[in-house]
Amino acid sequence: MADTSISSVAQGSLFGEADALGYTTPVVYDEMVDGRGRLRPHWQIFMGSLGGLDPGRMAERWEEARRLLHQNGVTFNIYGDPQGMERPWPLDMLPLVIPPEEWQTIAAGLAQRARLLNAVLADVYGPQTLVRDGALPPALVFADPGFRRAVHGVPVPGGTHLHFYAADLARAADGRWWVMSDRTQAPSGSGYALENRAVLTRVLPDSFRVCRVERLAPFFADFRETLASLAPRGGEGRVVLLTPGPYNETYFEHVYLARHLGITLVEGADLTVRDRRVWLKTLSGLEPVDVILRRLDDDFADPLALRVDSSLGVAGLAEAVRAGTVAVANALGSGLLESLSFRPFLDGLNERLFGEELILPHVATWWCGQEAECAHVLEHLDELVIAPAFRSLPFDPVHGHSLSAAQRDDLAARIRRSPWAFVAHQPPGLSTAPVWEGDHLQPRPLVLRVFLCATPDGGYTAMPGGLTRVCAEPGRLIVSMQHGGGSKDTWVLSSSRRVEPTAHRAVPDARPLRAATGDLPSRVADGLFWLGRYAERAEGCVRLLRGAYGRVTDGNQPGAPEELKVLLHVMAPLGIIPWELTRMATSRGLDSALRAAVFDESHPNSLRANAQRLHRAGYSVRDRLSLDLWRVISQLDRQSQAPARRIDAAALLLRLDDLMTSLAALAGLEQESMMRGHGWRFLDMGRRMERAVHMVSLVRCTRLASPEPPDANTEAASLEVLLELGESFMAYRERTLAGVDRGPVLDLLLPSEENPRALAFQLAALERHVAALPRGSGEASAAAIRLLAAARTALRGSDALHHPEALRTALDALGQTLPDLSNLLAHAYFSHAFARPA
Numbered sequence: 001m002a003d004t005s006i007s008s009v010a011q012g013s014l015f016g017e018a019d020a021l022g023y024t025t026p027v028v029y030d031e032m033v034d035g036r037g038r039l040r041p042h043w044q045i046f047m048g049s050l051g052g053l054d055p056g057r058m059a060e061r062w063e064e065a066r067r068l069l070h071q072n073g074v075t076f077n078i079y080g081d082p083q084g085m086e087r088p089w090p091l092d093m094l095p096l097v098i099p100p101e102e103w104q105t106i107a108a109g110l111a112q113r114a115r116l117l118n119a120v121l122a123d124v125y126g127p128q129t130l131v132r133d134g135a136l137p138p139a140l141v142f143a144d145p146g147f148r149r150a151v152h153g154v155p156v157p158g159g160t161h162l163h164f165y166a167a168d169l170a171r172a173a174d175g176r177w178w179v180m181s182d183r184t185q186a187p188s189g190s191g192y193a194l195e196n197r198a199v200l201t202r203v204l205p206d207s208f209r210v211c212r213v214e215r216l217a218p219f220f221a222d223f224r225e226t227l228a229s230l231a232p233r234g235g236e237g238r239v240v241l242l243t244p245g246p247y248n249e250t251y252f253e254h255v256y257l258a259r260h261l262g263i264t265l266v267e268g269a270d271l272t273v274r275d276r277r278v279w280l281k282t283l284s285g286l287e288p289v290d291v292i293l294r295r296l297d298d299d300f301a302d303p304l305a306l307r308v309d310s311s312l313g314v315a316g317l318a319e320a321v322r323a324g325t326v327a328v329a330n331a332l333g334s335g336l337l338e339s340l341s342f343r344p345f346l347d348g349l350n351e352r353l354f355g356e357e358l359i360l361p362h363v364a365t366w367w368c369g370q371e372a373e374c375a376h377v378l379e380h381l382d383e384l385v386i387a388p389a390f391r392s393l394p395f396d397p398v399h400g401h402s403l404s405a406a407q408r409d410d411l412a413a414r415i416r417r418s419p420w421a422f423v424a425h426q427p428p429g430l431s432t433a434p435v436w437e438g439d440h441l442q443p444r445p446l447v448l449r450v451f452l453c454a455t456p457d458g459g460y461t462a463m464p465g466g467l468t469r470v471c472a473e474p475g476r477l478i479v480s481m482q483h484g485g486g487s488k489d490t491w492v493l494s495s496s497r498r499v500e501p502t503a504h505r506a507v508p509d510a511r512p513l514r515a516a517t518g519d520l521p522s523r524v525a526d527g528l529f530w531l532g533r534y535a536e537r538a539e540g541c542v543r544l545l546r547g548a549y550g551r552v553t554d555g556n557q558p559g560a561p562e563e564l565k566v567l568l569h570v571m572a573p574l575g576i577i578p579w580e581l582t583r584m585a586t587s588r589g590l591d592s593a594l595r596a597a598v599f600d601e602s603h604p605n606s607l608r609a610n611a612q613r614l615h616r617a618g619y620s621v622r623d624r625l626s627l628d629l630w631r632v633i634s635q636l637d638r639q640s641q642a643p644a645r646r647i648d649a650a651a652l653l654l655r656l657d658d659l660m661t662s663l664a665a666l667a668g669l670e671q672e673s674m675m676r677g678h679g680w681r682f683l684d685m686g687r688r689m690e691r692a693v694h695m696v697s698l699v700r701c702t703r704l705a706s707p708e709p710p711d712a713n714t715e716a717a718s719l720e721v722l723l724e725l726g727e728s729f730m731a732y733r734e735r736t737l738a739g740v741d742r743g744p745v746l747d748l749l750l751p752s753e754e755n756p757r758a759l760a761f762q763l764a765a766l767e768r769h770v771a772a773l774p775r776g777s778g779e780a781s782a783a784a785i786r787l788l789a790a791a792r793t794a795l796r797g798s799d800a801l802h803h804p805e806a807l808r809t810a811l812d813a814l815g816q817t818l819p820d821l822s823n824l825l826a827h828a829y830f831s832h833a834f835a836r837p838a
Contacts, residue, residue, distance in 0.1 A: 109360030163329035185335030191253030214464035237290035273316030532686025611640035
């Protein structure tokens with residue numbers, strides 16, 4: 001009944017005519033509106049379900065979507081962007097709607113195409129029959145740097161080279177979908193499509209239900225089963241997702257997919273090859289890896305066999321693949337078919353191999369390595385797009401009509417000199433779809449990326465949806481997220497009356513994936529360790545700056561001038577302010593120096609620099625952090641940025657208070673929301689290590705251990721400052737009601753194992769953590785425990801610490817012990833330089 005009423009409303013005057021929507025379409029195929037200005041049938045139900053395009057309501061929906069994307073940390077990276085690499089993911093509120101019968105054609109056509117491309121890869125890296133028989137010109141293969149000779153003849157599990165495939169589609173003016181490009185190497189975008197769906201189903205739940213949209217979860221379940229089936233050892237296989245790292249443009253997606261598929265996210269440095277087998281470096285030692293889902297290009301995968309200057313891959317990976325001890329998806333060398341030069345031959349190859357015509361056509365393309373085709377291109381140069389034949393060639397596609405006569409002559413000469421290096425194709429026509437812009441709909445050109453995965457039976461299944469990308473401006477035909485484009489969810493409507501919720505399916509004989517979540521990769525442990533250190537370092541910096549600004553803004557509080565001098569003498573040795581400013585406590589130079597210590601990114605010890613290091617450390621282990629933890633880290637990064645306008649000292653002090661609140665939230669989430677596994681231990685060890693180092697530095701810088709002790713006023717101010725920076729005022733007042741005294745203050749901050757800010761408390765916590773870590777690292781971990789035990793013993797002689805000389809000796813010893821301890825931990829758990837598999 002609900003469907004009928006909505007349809008009837010949609011077909012009425014409110015939604016039936018494009019003019020009623022204020023939507024003017026260009027002279028191309030429009031996805032929503034037909035040539036008579038009427039809504040297409042499959043759009044009528046959707047538009048009716050919106051209940052009207054009220055600008056206020058649409059703004060609310062857009063804001064809700066933006067908030068969800070922000071909370072989920074959905075970003076993409078733009079290389080060289082002065083605004084920073086991490087950019088918010090742009091999602092439009094209106095999906096691309098595709099009817100079921102149209103989708104069936106797309107899915108069947110792409111499954112056919114994926115089968116063909118896999119067969120071509122199997123031949124090119126195997127018997128090369130197609131080349132010998134003349135079906136493929138030799139130059140097409142052997143002149144292409146994308147042909148990886150190092151993996152020729154290497155067997156792949158089940159003969160499948162192409163485990164995950166994507167194609168970019170565009171719709172021509174006649175309504176037919178055309179293939180614009182093939183993504184055969186490490187297709188990106190499926191994770192963003194999944195996140196788009198998660199957001200749209202929350203923002204438009206009624207529309208999603210009424211339209212009966214196909215769900216995406218079964219596709220990812222199929223892909224997970226495919227990965228499990230590749231494990232060479234059989235049984236339980238360990239699968240990892242190999243990412244280039246946090247600076248890759250789609251790193252968020254790598255994290256998202258690893259979590260969704262339940263596999264371990266790794267970088268090249270996490271893996272090593274020993275005895276022709278790939279191993280994962282974990283805290284317990286080296287653990288075997290069976291399947292690698294790679295998200296980096298072929299040439300970066302192995303610096304020994306492929307690109308020698310790569311620091312992203314795994315040395316010896318190609319040899320491990322050749323030995324059959326590890327499976328790589330997609331197979332190494334599969335990027336060859338992303339070259340446009342193969343496109344003109346695919347129709348003939350499909351006829352030859354399978355006796356079928358391609359269901360989905362591709363854009364008409366001519367490879368200039370053939371005489372007749374080259375002549376055609378030169379004759380119609382001003383009508384075509386000229387592009388590199390091979391992906392690695394260093395020039396960009398150009399539209400012939402955009403060139404001057406002299407430029408066309410120069411291009412023609414270049415083509416005649418190296419015809420094999422060029423292809424030409426007809427300019428693609430792009431259909432348009434509605435985008436909500438401000439308070440109205442606008443048509444924007446679009447490209448649809450569809451994803452397919454291989455199935456264990458040798459076929460291919462398509463994800464019922466995809467990543468729709470739209471141009472940044474009306475009429476612009478460059479669809480790229482790097483150039484300001486946007487994205488849409490893609491709704492494939494079901495042919496049945498009801499779409500059942502996704503259920504867990506029991507698959508007979510399916511092999512389980514082993515994600516190795518209990519075996520923490522050493523790089524992740526290292527990242528978490530430094531995340532803890534940078535968080536504590538930022539907190540210490542905030543406390544120092546807040547103490548200084550508090551006394552600058554209220555210099556009339558008792559002891560403020562003397563305490564400010566102490567704070568400046570603490571900050572100068574720590575590199576936060578220049579030494580000369582310790583004698584200029586009331587000068588303008590101090591204000592400038594303190595502001596630089598807060599906001600200056602180029603200042604190595606500023607709060608901003610520490611917050612950036614904290615953010616980078618968190619980003620590198622993002623797959624191990626909860627959404628709430630990541631949100632707090634992102635908030636700290638934003639709060640530490642310099643304001644657009646200069647703010648006064650009082651406002652700056654409030655900003656520091658906000659930063660302290662966020663740092664407290666971060667610490668609270670660490671303690672209350674993280675499982676007490678090895679990851680949490682290393683995060684907390686980083687905090688304890690940095691807090692211990694910081695406390696040693698604070699006591700040293702207050703000159704309480706100086707051979708020439710400070711006068712009574714300076715000592716009292718130093719003790720007050722220490723209690724404040726050590727957040728121990730309340731604890732001190734519980735013990736002593738009188739004024740500050742050297743002995744009780746030092747007892748509270750140094751040997752106490754009850755005060756969570758005391759030095760001994762940090763050492764005790766570190767000793768417990770190290771004792772709980774795996775013992776597979778040998779003598780180094782035992783030496784770390786001995787160092788900690790000796791340091792704790794030295795602090796227990798608290799009476800001796802009341803004397804400057806004894807205190808100085810103890811601080812000097814601890815100043816050496818703590819760096820030694822950090823080095824021992826790195827040797828024991830992070831490097832694995834001399835580790836051998838058991």
